[in-house]
Amino acid sequence: MFEFKTTTDDCIKCGKCIPTCTIHNVNMDEVTSPRGFLDLLGAYQRGDLELDKNAKDIFESCFLCTNCVDICPNDLPVDMVIEQVRNDIRKKYGLAWYKRLAFFLLRNRKIMDIAAKFGFMFQTCGFKKVESQSAMVTRKFPIIKMDRMVPSLKRKSFLNSHPDVIKNGGKGKVGIFIGCLANYMYTDIGKALLEILKVLEIDAYLIKQQKCCGAPSYFTGDFDSVDKLAKFNIEYIEGFMDDLDAIIIPEATCSAMIKEDYAHFFHDQPEWKARAERIKPHIYMASEYLEKKTNLAEVLSKKAKQKFSVTYHDPCHARKMQGIFQEPRHLLAQNYEMREMSDPNRCCGFGGVTMQTEKYHLAKAAGLPKAAMIKETEATYVSAECSACRMQISNSMYLSDVNNVTFKNPIELIAQALKEQ
Known part of the structure; x- marks a missing residue:
């Protein structure tokens, strides 16, 4: 014990x-x-x-x-x-059958790819699409009783939509750990990151054998899955980390899991704990790397100011676990009017798989105050570098009838600004 x-x-x-x-x-x-x-x-x-x-x-x-x-x-x-x-x-x-199924798919990417394709084909049978949020809302069918918004599956995953290596000029080279939600659902995040790296002339390596970081399993107590996924990812990253400038992750939860939680998880396995610590300096949240290690802020400052405003939500796994909150704001502020909500550090209420399923009433209650804060800012966009927060906040805004605010990852907003002459 x-x-x-x-x-x-x-x-x-x-x-x-x-x-x-x-x-x-x-x-x-x-x-x-x-x-x-x-x-x-x-x-x-x-x-x-x-x-x-x-x-x-x-x-x-x-x-x-x-x-x-x-x-x-x-x-x-x-x-x-x-x-x-x-x-x-x-x-x-034990675990509920749907958790076992979800974690099985997250451990087996090839099977997940197939399941995602079928999910894309048949998702409109149980959901109706909300184009503005790249999401789906449950239809009022007996088998789906909760009225809620969830991200929509894409026809093709991010990792399967691009070549392994994208040469942009060789001024740097980074690996991209994309995260499962951004790989299968919020694919515009990865696309936007590639557009930014192209402007910066930094080569992109998609490191396509990457597996789920293990966060959903870790927060649910499925340590057997975490053990397999973490060891695979550590060994995989060790194989190329010295050949790249960094591995960048546009997801706070995935980044925190690999940088911080892997070492915590292996507290009783000294060899793997040490290996987890060794890869840590190579891992960056995307906005952190782009703000600290590139001239992106300077490039953005030469672009036109956008006619839009942004309010930024601090993901728990970014600000509190990794100390990252100024970096995305600094980049966004080059082109957007920033409007702080009354408590940007307040948890959005995602809480993991169990909270989103068996305890959805708690997630819903925790999310509504965040939606109210966002509405008060009257911003055009709400942004956070976390797709779990995106899923939760989008649903909270839907339940609160906050229809005039769109959620976008800061990477998407930065790419949008770069397109301006």
Whole structure:
């Protein structure tokens, strides 16, 4: 069993975490607060708490937003210990069939490619398309009871739509780790990134054998899948990382998983932990690399100002886990009017696979305040470098009738600005 005692005993019960906690703001109960979780985890390890279905429900209610970790005076890894107990939950109760299917597909890209093609062909049977958001809304069919917006599948994935290597002039060379949502659904993100690299004359390597980073499995407790995916990706990246300037990722969750969570996951496998640490300096969020390592800001400053405004949402896995929030804003501000929402750091409420399925009511409740903040800015676009946030925020805006704001990844907005004379 994972050792929870150190973390739970070090909690001084100061309560600073509670006002920032996403689930506590939705369900104001001490049990569903960071110090409540830690108390229960301590009781579980001492044998005073059975991991019954009530405890399962409580531990699966955390959004893993890391707000508590960010503000904790003792820097306690509350998210990490909850991820660990979810593995114990999975061992005891198993996974729902749809989670097993999803994680099987994410482990097997070739089969996922085929499934995505069939999904594209038949998605309009259960959904109607919303062109403005590149998304689908559930039709009122008996088998699909929730009225919600989800991203639409594309005819062809990003990785299958472009050659392995795209030569742009040789002023640099980067690998692109695209992420599953951007590969199969939000494919314009990858296309926009290629357009930016072309302008900068940086060669692009699509490193097509990449597999899912493992984040969906990690947050759900399927550690067997994480072990396989993380080891494959680490070994794969090791094979070429010294030949490239960087591996860039236009997704906060994927970047945080590879840069931070791989080392956390392999806490009890020293060899793999060390290997995870070795690849970390080579991994960048796309906006981070473009702002710090290229002259993109200068190039953008010479382009025309856009007649549009942007409000930027800080993904939890960008600002709190990687300290990235100024970089995308700096790039966007070269061409767009920036309008800050009242709390750009507030979690959008995505929360992972379990939250989006079995606890959708919590995700919905957490997302509506974010939609209200976006509406207040009266911005043309809302942007975040995270497709999970995009999926959640787009749905929250749909449920709130915020129809005059379009979600775009900052990479898409930057590419849009570069096209202007």
